[in-house]
Amino acid sequence: MAPAEPTPASPRTAAAAPAAAISDLSEELPSGEGPVESSSDVVAGRPDHVRPTRRTLVAAGAAGAAVLGLGLYARGFSRPDPPPRLPAPRFTGPAPLWTYRGTERAAPGRLGPGTRAPLFPTAAAVDVLDPATGTRRLRLPLAADGPPAYGSGRSWLLAPTAERVHSLADGRLDGHDLRTGHPDRPVELAALLGGRVTSHTLLGTDGHALICTADLAPTASAGPAEVLFAVDPAAGRLVWSRSRREQDSLLLRTGLLDGRLFALDTGERLVAVDTRDGRTLWRAPAGPSVSWLAPLPDRVCLGVDPGDLRVLAALDGSPLRPPSRPPGATWRYLPPITDGRALYAVRSDGEITALAPEDGRQLWSCTLPYRVDLRSVPLVVGRVLYVPGGADDGVTAVDVADGRTLWTFTDGLPGVDVWWLGTDGERLFAGHDSVLHALPTA
Known part of the structure; x- marks a missing residue:
């Protein structure tokens, strides 16, 4: 497979590749003709020259067409037509700094939070791009997804820094150096945990260790076990582990922030x-029907049906006053984000409200030109809040000082996926489907 290459930021005209087809050849011989006498062989020395008949010419032509058709048929297998080219962006x-077009559809769900390098993950590999030019420097293979069992099967990829990525699949932790592509020594969970792993999940990293869960198969002396644990990937050692009792079983709705797992x-x-050590800091009532949780530096926000927001203090789990939602509202609260200056509450109808973190008073509000859902994950870079929408909606930049809409970026390319965002602090990486753009930050 030929590597994908970045395209320049300026639009260009892309001609569609012609589609060639071979039609069936059929021609009836003229009727009313009698048998043809066999001719002498000139090469054998028989001097009688006989003109070819119409039937001979038609037969020869049909044979030639058949040979040509077989040749084209075989050529079609040996040299397949190139895939149709994407239209030029509009x-x-x-204007993007560069645009990368992958050969496959992106799978951004493989990326964990905190990704700083421009990565283009797919179902089978992750392309590591040069942040300045968008050229592909490395292609790292990823283990295939496992069975759709509770707790895992999926091979999550995360990039906590700009130097290294880690993935977990088939009971093994793998790491790669993003600068060289060199693999780290793999870590087998069975040897680490002392049992056969039936499912697992890579929850994230605290910057030092990888936090994971695993289900262990029953043994002759013990039944099945659920384990929450931390691994030092550089040393390949178990930092800590704790068994999960049924009444204390942690679910998959989790979040990591500042050395704490919620x-x-x-x-x-x-x-x-x-x-750092796996001990429980506190427990607090969360209530039923929690659909998501979002940890922030000073609070943990929970999305509860039918779309309300519940807020707990990150220090001790005490309840905090949430932003109000009118009775009968048809919109839902989505996970908010913060930059320390304000809490940005995002609604599914596209309205964003900036709230003062100390008392919850409203600083400003704005409305996006499109609706959003849980797949739209906002990002703050400097003084700008970026909110992604659907493939046709694009990405909108909002000034965090007053809520002004600065611009909405679209590329005019066909697609069905929601935009996904990343940053290295200097550039905004925005992608959907099989393209990734680098945009200047304000």
Whole structure:
């Protein structure tokens, strides 16, 4: 497979590749002709020259067409037609610094939070791009997804820094150096945990260790076990582990921030775990029908049906006053984000409200030109809030000082996926489907 290459920021005309087809050849011989006498062989020395008959010419032509058809048929197998080229982009908003077109559809769900390098993950590999030019420097293979069992099967990829990525699949932790592509020594979970792993999940990293869960198969002396644990990937050692009792089982709705893991348990409680040693810091009632959780530096926000927001203090789990939602509202609250200056509450109808973190008073509000959902993950870079929408909607930049809409970027390319964002602090990486753009930050 030929490597994908970045395209220049300026639009260009792309001609569609012609589609060739071979039609069936059929021609009836003229009727009313009698048998043809066999002719003498000139090469054998028989001097009688006989003109070829119409039937001979037609037969020869049919044979030639058949040979040509077989040749083209075989050529079609040996040299397949190239895939149709994407149309030229039609940009609105800022001109991209570069545009990368992948050969496959992106799978941004493989990326964990904190990605700083421009990465283009797919179902089978991750392309590591040069941040300045968008050229592909490396292609790192990823293990295939495992069975759709509770707790895993999926091979999550995360890039906590600009130097290294880690993935977990088939009971093994793998790491790669993003600068060289060199693999780290793999870590087998069975040897690490002392049992056969039936499912697993890579929850994230606290900057030092990888936080994971695993289900262990029953043994002759013990039944199945659920384990929450931390691994030092550089040393390949187990930092800590704790078994999860049924009444204390942590669910998959989790979040990592500032050395703490926040997770829901089966008792409808929010649990805070210290990622340095695995001890429980506090438990607090979370209530039923929690659809998502979003940890922030000073609070943990929970999305609860039918779309309300519940807020707990990150220090001890005490309840905090949430922003109000009118009775009968048809929109839902989505996970908010913060930059320390304000809390940006995002609604599914596209309205964003900036709230003062100390007392919750409204600073400003604005409305996006499109609706958003849980797949639209906003990002703050400097003084700008970037909010992605659907493939046709693009990405909108909002000034965090007053809520002014600065621009909405679209590329005019066909697609069905929601835009996904990343940054290295200097550039905004915005992609959907099989393209990734680098945009200047304000």
